[in-house]
Amino acid sequence: MKGRAPGVAGRLGPGPEFDRLRTIFARLGRAGRGLGDDAALVRVGGTTLAASVDLSLEGVHFRTRWLSFGEIGRRAAGAALSDLAASGARPLAVLASVGLPARPRRTRLDPGAEIMAGVGRAARAAGAAVVGGDLVRSRRYLVDVCVLGIATRPVGRRGARPGDGLWITGVLGGSGRALRVLRAGGRPRGALWRRFAEPEPRLTEGRWLASHGVHAMIDISDGLAADAAHVAAASGVALEIDLGLLPCWPGVPARAAAASGEEYELLAALPARFGTREAGAFLRATGVPLTRIGRCVVGAGVRLTHGGRLVSAPRGFDHFAVR
Amino acid sequence: MKGRAPGVAGRLGPGPEFDRLRTIFARLGRAGRGLGDDAALVRVGGTTLAASVDLSLEGVHFRTRWLSFGEIGRRAAGAALSDLAASGARPLAVLASVGLPARPRRTRLDPGAEIMAGVGRAARAAGAAVVGGDLVRSRRYLVDVCVLGIATRPVGRRGARPGDGLWITGVLGGSGRALRVLRAGGRPRGALWRRFAEPEPRLTEGRWLASHGVHAMIDISDGLAADAAHVAAASGVALEIDLGLLPCWPGVPARAAAASGEEYELLAALPARFGTREAGAFLRATGVPLTRIGRCVVGAGVRLTHGGRLVSAPRGFDHFAVR
Numbered sequence: 145m146k147g148r149a150p151g152v153a154g155r156l157g158p159g160p161e162f163d164r165l166r167t168i169f170a171r172l173g174r175a176g177r178g179l180g181d182d183a184a185l186v187r188v189g190g191t192t193l194a195a196s197v198d199l200s201l202e203g204v205h206f207r208t209r210w211l212s213f214g215e216i217g218r219r220a221a222g223a224a225l226s227d228l229a230a231s232g233a234r235p236l237a238v239l240a241s242v243g244l245p246a247r248p249r250r251t252r253l254d255p256g257a258e259i260m261a262g263v264g265r266a267a268r269a270a271g272a273a274v275v276g277g278d279l280v281r282s283r284r285y286l287v288d289v290c291v292l293g294i295a296t297r298p299v300g301r302r303g304a305r306p307g308d309g310l311w312i313t314g315v316l317g318g319s320g321r322a323l324r325v326l327r328a329g330g331r332p333r334g335a336l337w338r339r340f341a342e343p344e345p346r347l348t349e350g351r352w353l354a355s356h357g358v359h360a361m362i363d364i365s366d367g368l369a370a371d372a373a374h375v376a377a378a379s380g381v382a383l384e385i386d387l388g389l390l391p392c393w394p395g396v397p398a399r400a401a402a403a404s405g406e407e408y409e410l411l412a413a414l415p416a417r418f419g420t421r422e423a424g425a426f427l428r429a430t431g432v433p434l435t436r437i438g439r440c441v442v443g444a445g446v447r448l449t450h451g452g453r454l455v456s457a458p459r460g461f462d463h464f465a466v467r
Numbered sequence: 468m469k470g471r472a473p474g475v476a477g478r479l480g481p482g483p484e485f486d487r488l489r490t491i492f493a494r495l496g497r498a499g500r501g502l503g504d505d506a507a508l509v510r511v512g513g514t515t516l517a518a519s520v521d522l523s524l525e526g527v528h529f530r531t532r533w534l535s536f537g538e539i540g541r542r543a544a545g546a547a548l549s550d551l552a553a554s555g556a557r558p559l560a561v562l563a564s565v566g567l568p569a570r571p572r573r574t575r576l577d578p579g580a581e582i583m584a585g586v587g588r589a590a591r592a593a594g595a596a597v598v599g600g601d602l603v604r605s606r607r608y609l610v611d612v613c614v615l616g617i618a619t620r621p622v623g624r625r626g627a628r629p630g631d632g633l634w635i636t637g638v639l640g641g642s643g644r645a646l647r648v649l650r651a652g653g654r655p656r657g658a659l660w661r662r663f664a665e666p667e668p669r670l671t672e673g674r675w676l677a678s679h680g681v682h683a684m685i686d687i688s689d690g691l692a693a694d695a696a697h698v699a700a701a702s703g704v705a706l707e708i709d710l711g712l713l714p715c716w717p718g719v720p721a722r723a724a725a726a727s728g729e730e731y732e733l734l735a736a737l738p739a740r741f742g743t744r745e746a747g748a749f750l751r752a753t754g755v756p757l758t759r760i761g762r763c764v765v766g767a768g769v770r771l772t773h774g775g776r777l778v779s780a781p782r783g784f785d786h787f788a789v790r
Contacts, residue, residue: 168580168602184598186560186615191512197613199564199601237509241522241611257490275507278522279491283607288564290520290613292509 181300181378182230182363183293194233194295198224202285205406210326213255215341217242217262217287223365224289225270225345226408230363231300232354233293235272235347238263240289243282259287270347297354304360304379304413310438311423313349313410316368317396320404339393343408349430353412356422364407369457371411372446379413382443387450389437398450403458413440504623504701505553505686506616517556517618521547525608533649536578538664540565540585540610546688547612548593548668549731553686554623555677556616558595558670561586563612566605582610593670620677627683627702627736633761634746636672636733639691640719643727662716666731672753676735679745687730692780694734695769702736705766710773712760721773726781736763 183194200206200220211219221238228235240263244256256279267274272291322332322340332340346363353361360379362371368385376383387398396404412434414422423434448455506517523529523543534542544561551558563586567579579602590597595614645655645663655663669686676684683702685694691708699706710721719727735757737745746757771778 167577168583184560184562186598188516188559188617189512189514191514193511193516193615195560195562195613195615196599197562197564197601197611199566199603199611201566201603201605203606204604236511237507237518239507239518239520239613241520243522243524243609254490260491275509276519278520278611280522280524281527282524283526286566286609288520288522288601288611290518290562292516292518292615294511 181302182227182361183233183291183295185231185295185298192295192298194228194231194293194298195290196224196227196231197288197290198227199288200286208285211341213253213258214262214265216285217259218266218342219262220287221263221266221289221291222343222345222408223406224291225266225272225347226343226363226365228291228293229346229350229408230361230410231293231295232297232350232358232361233295234351235267235270235291235293237275237292238267238272238289239276240274240287241278241280243280243284243286245283245285246281255285259285263287263289270345299350299354299358299361301360301362301375301378302380304375304381304383304440306381306440306442307416308359308413308440309416309418309436310372310383310385310440311412311414311418311434312364312368312391312437313346313412313432313434314407315391315393315433316364316407316409317393317401317404319343319406320400321393321396336393343406345408346410346432349426349432350410352426352429353410353414356414356426357418358412358414360413362411364409364411365405367405367458368402368407368411369446369448375411375413376444376446379440380444381440382445382447383438383440384447384449385438387448387455389435391433391435399455399458402448504625505550505684506556506614506618508554508618508621515618515621517551517554517616517621518613519547519550520611520613521550522611523609531608534664536576536581537585537588539608540582541589541665542585543610544586544589544612544614545666545668545731546729547614548589548595548670549666549686549688551614551616552669552673552731553684553733554616554618555620555673555681555684556618557674558590558593558614558616560598560615561590561595561612562599563597563610564601564603566603566607566609568606568608569604578608582608586610586612593668622673622677622681622684624683624685624698624701625703627698627704627706627763629704629763629765630739631682631736631763632739632741632759633695633706633708633763634735634737634741634757635691635714635760636669636735636755636757637730638714638716638724638756639687639730639732640716640724640727642666642729643723644716644719659716666729668731669733669755672749672755673733675749675752676733676737679737679749680741681735681737683736685734687732687734688728690728690781691725691730691734692769692771698734698736699767699769702763703767704763705768705770706761706763707770707772708761710771710778712758714756714758722778722781725771
């Protein structure tokens with residue numbers, strides 16, 4: 145989740161976006177208690193509610209010439225639901241604020257209705273209902289999705305411990321590859337297109353891991369290397385990742401896969417006893433592979449190796465970086 | 468609340484924004500069950516959670532030359548909290564998505580931090596915590612606030628019955644007056660400025676009314692006449708309002724007060740037995756006046772009178788109207 149930060153200022157990864165967040169959360173002071181992790185946890189009666197917001201903007205997160213309005217809505221909701229997945233929560237309800245130009249572009253269908261229908265499809269697939277929304281005239285399209293879920297066993301970013309194994313669901317790099325094709329004026333096809341346009345939040349997978357003792361989790365939205373840094377900072381440990389172990393999209397080099405954002409796979413810190421037998425059970429239960437890519441050790445930051453050699457971290461996705 | 472709509476398509480007030488909403492909610496179909504009222508109601512364990520989102524955009528809802536960044540955040544959160552007030556809910560948690568330009572304009576303070584601090588001030592004043600947020604680079608400033616609350620006695624728009632009295636909290640017209648002064652290049656002062664820049668959601672007032680048998684409630688965000696039309700449509704009754712009874716901001720004519728948006732007062736349909744004695748108890752409990760301005764009758768729509776004569780409805784605030 146972009147721009148999410150723990151309550152304790154200073155426990156954030158590096159980069160200009162996070163410098164800003166440090167200032168912001170420091171200013172929030174007492175009213176900001178509980179900030180952190182992919183989803184916020186709120187006690188409601190005897191239940192733990194997980195809540196998260198995810199803002200998608202035209203020109204930043206999507207282009208209307210790349211995606212249909214339905215895909216824009218579905219993708220925005222998928223990104224928000226992915227935060228619930230990383231918290232081990234079961235989705236309950238979705239609210240969406242939509243900004244759209246006063247005059248619809250020349251299209252057969254109403255863009256606002258299409259966007260909301262896409263949000264509705266993602267909600268339905270996740271077992272949640274769309275319960276509210278706001279609709280505002282805007283120069284550019286925007287979709288802000290708020291998701292609410294129930295967390296029976298809430299998982300955060302700060303529970304990783306030295307000795308934990310680092311595991312990743314699915315394969316990485318498809319989203320970045322699709323983006324390269326689109327930027328070059330091409331059109332990704334088949335599975336690559338679906339990977340980009342219809343990301344599937346790893347909800348079943350997140351709940352399975354939550355019920356099997358995961359110590360910390362994050363969803364890959366900014367890129368593996370960047371998101372691993374958030375877990376390292378929040379948990380106060382160092383993460384060692386062997387890029388040679390990375391499950392990559394066909395034809396995508398490991399380094400590119402580690403930089404690819406909006407993948408919506410889960411990075412999990414699991415106790416050392418969790419091994420290939422447990423990963424097999426995960427695959428049978430969810431249909432998604434779970435691959436060990438490294439470990440947590442005493443220290444700070446992320447250490448990437450490839451073929452036994454230290455490699456520098458690829459750039460993740462940082463909205464506020466100058467480029 | 469702008470753009471909020473009941474689950475049953477067709478139960479909306481008139482206007483192009485609502486034509487769009489009809490299409491949208493019709494498309495949501497099954498996943499959109501429960502849509503309606505100022506806040507959505509979601510059962511969580513044994514508790515009823517009230518949830519609402521409210522999107523504020525630069526150039527539509529605020530201008531950075533009129534308001535400080537702190538005021539922008541506080542005002543956006545106040546608007547969202549007002550939806551909880553109209554639902555009779557007690558605020559619990561706030562999440563905010565903020566969009567802001569990559570390079571802060573020449574200012575001593577970080578605009579993002581200022582906006583979030585303003586959100587935090589409104590949350591704190593309402594007894595809620597800021598639990599999450601998202602931060603995204605954007606061409607123009609935007610703040611989308613999601614509020615969560617507990618509704619012990621949830622109130623909606625659709626419970627008004629023929630014979631009910633229509634009551635309004637506080638006085639109307641200050642927000643519109645301040646806007647006129649600003650648009651003319653002036654600077655509202657004192658109470659008028661606070662009315663515009665620091666609207667106070669009627670949370671205590673909403674809960675008092677909820678616990679005293681209110682049948683239906685709405686907060687005045689689009690203007691009294693427009694919001695009354697939503698109650699009439701949702702409840703399947705006609706609303707008669709006597710503009711001569713309207714409590715108006717000093718110097719503001721009743722017709723302008725009935726058109727003034729972003730007032731965040733509550734319009735309440737109360738059983739006929741509710742009278743001046745009860746309004747006195749409300750004033751003693753909350754410090755805010757409660758004035759009877761009309762009644763609900765069999766029929767449809769809103770009927771405005773002034774000095775016994777029928778008057779046409781003033782224009783409310785409709786984002787999608789061409790003007």
